[in-house]
Amino acid sequence: MIASLPRPLWLRSATALYLGAFLLFLFLPLAVVTVFAFNNAPYPAPPWRGFTLDWFIGNRALGRVGLFGDSELLGSIWTSVFVGAWVTALSVLVGTGNAFLMERYRFAGKQWLSVLMLVPLVIPGVILGISILAFCSRLAEFADSAFGLELDFLRPGLVLVVLGQFSYVATITTLIISARLKRFDRTLEEAALNLGASHAGVLRTITFPYLRPALIGAAAISFLMSFQDFNTTLMLVGTDAPLTVTMYGRMREGASPVLNAVSLFLMLASALLALTLMRRRAAAPARAVADVPQEAT
């Protein structure tokens, strides 16, 4: 029942109980990951043997390699950041272009194109991965047999990982940026043009400042999707593995608390990103108003 209607005591207590159980279910896995990053034992399992920072900084006496000394994990974090930066840049760029294309222009086949743009979201990631893998190696073989060219970037590796993730992240950025562009009041642009502004000037001083929250949101989501992607990446990965793939490999060998340490690091990074985004969103209306006159002068 809704808040304005009388709710009997049993219903209220059942609701509270359910909510408690739900939140426990939601946070228990994350809580144990955190707790066992600090357990003084070689496996992330009970019982609790005391607090240690060995799984972060290492302990030579016990032969423990901590996160900060684990070059494979650190390297794969760097690989993930590198891939994420490329995917974000490409997706926001193409997504912005698509938003203008779909909101501002009319052309033959537009309806058809707008459906095609949504398709990447309904294709399972594994299939996106294998289709791009197969297509690129066909291209590489063709280049090799026809021109004698050895195109290494078409073989499994980071270029393919970036392309594979970009292929569906671009749909998400297109949706986010289009949604904001659709609500834009075009009379603002017309007014500026009437007052003698150039088209580029209008874009720079009016349209882009208005779109900025969507661009930032789309960039954050792209980076997060890229950082978390597993299915597509697994099919396209070469020798340099991003973090998710490295962690998966380690987990199959048997978990060590170093994985808990790197997970904790990921959780903190995500929380930081979420908090800054939310603060920005809360401040967004005030900023948008403040930004326009400032940049126009």
Next chain:
Amino acid sequence: MLAALLIPALLWLFALIVLPHIELALLSFRERIGPRQYVPSLAQYRTFFTEPLYWGVFVRTAVLSAIATALTLLLAFPVAWIIAKIARGRASSLLFVLCLIPFWVSETVRALGWLILLRETGVLPALLVWLGITAMPVELLYHDATILIGLVYTSLLFMVVPLVSSLESLDNSLIEAAYDLGGSGLVILRRIVIPHAAPGITAGCIVVFMLTLGNYLTPNLLGGKNSQWFTELIYSQFIVRFNWEQGAAFGFLLLALSTGMVALGLRLSGQRFVDVMRRT
């Protein structure tokens, strides 16, 4: 200007989506008869239907995905109701954010949490022994139920978000009116709430089913050797055995199942694909 915007869009969709899938289709309809010699054939699909292991895994994946979707809906609906209709103001947005937080963390981390909780030497078996429920630690991993827990956990967000947005748009006065006219909770749920929330329910179910079907990480880590998930077959044909023709055929079968269920869901609820995607 139009061309400058159209070219990147077409390049993206054709070079990364359309052409690769055509290549995949061509691969799946051919058969290797010798080194570098191929003939068009239906052999890959024939193998799938004649080999009970393959279609068994296929059906199993579909059924478990459907169960996971239903469980996710059952678990998410009350929470979405509390967020949209019972909690107010800050409490409501706080609860919503709490529901989102676990999904800002990679699926690998969430799977690691479940591994630590459920494995034989893990937290829950130790707790069961301590409580005196079991004499020895029991292995809670590698069961179908474990896979389901992991899948439901991973999918919750994609159900809660569309449900909350469709429940928030339901006018409270409709519920009050029904209540004043003597409607019981069940009647209100069946005749007012569910019809109104149907688009959100469909959108959530479609997305969750799709993601579950295509999941690899969670069934593989929580189910171990017993998981028998269809994406694992695709992976092993493509990457391990290097039998791309067979892997491509499996890929298409998974794609057909996924697309078929999406189409069925849309048809049953009478919605358009574009609207559902916008909603989620």
